Amino acid sequence: MSNTQARLPQPVASEHIALKARKVSFAWDRTPLHWVPDDPFATHTINVLHLLLPAGERWFVHVYKQVLPYIKDDKLREDVIGFIGQEAMHSQAHDEVLPHLREQGLDPTPYTAQVDWLFEKMLGDRTLPPGKARKWWLLERVAIIAAIEHYTAFLGNWVLNAEELDKRGADPTMLDLLRWHGAEEVEHRSVAFELFMHVDGSYGRRVRTWATAFSALVFLWQRGARFFMENDPTLDDGKASFKAFFDAGKQGVLPTTGAMVKSIPRYLARAYHPSQEGSTAQAMAYLASSPAASAAEAREKGAA
16 A cells, blocks of 8 residues: 555445434423433533534535535445435434423523524525536535534544443433434444545645534534523523533543544544544444334334
């Protein structure tokens, strides 16, 4: 193998699996507002997922439907179609948590309206002439999704291994939602990156869009955590801070700051490939035991 080939992203073949959407459903009537007991900050920091993902993953699907005609590899096309199906279910599942939050006195509408604007207007389709300009904007969004998926896979791998949440007695339904979603993020972690490499692969674009995606995620997440803490009807003076995040990471109820920082150079390495991180076997093992995923499979078999 030449030095140039050695630097190219090398997928781990054993980590690839055919993707399918699992039509899960969750009942939220027994889930408390602070589903991590006595820890509203950890609860609400993770709850930001419910604010970002419905609009964000609808946007993923919208962009990927536009890029399908540019895919020349049949296996990759199948993976992208499977990815679209899974992301659509993720959006729906997290969206269904929002009415439960409203019932508990925490209305997320002011924040989700801003998130909708971001994905539909700022990152949405633009009135561009056919040709290079329109394709450039499509490829830019494909690259942004690849960068975001690096972090959804990171979070998925984290939540699958977050034993401290179990020790704290976290709500089992919420944990199942997060781990079902996290397992599917690990399962399809290579698709967005491989699509980007297939239709473009520019290292400069990868770095530029990583910076855009990472900055946006940090901004939106801290803003979302502050929104939840400040509007939680059970808290007199709810606040979110970096120190609280750092401390929660050390306790194991949130990802550690160190792990998040270390994830940056891995994505920016020229030889990076998502299959080198996480474990498909672990993800599939959880999906085989997940109450929601198991129920979805049983319904599917019953309807066949």
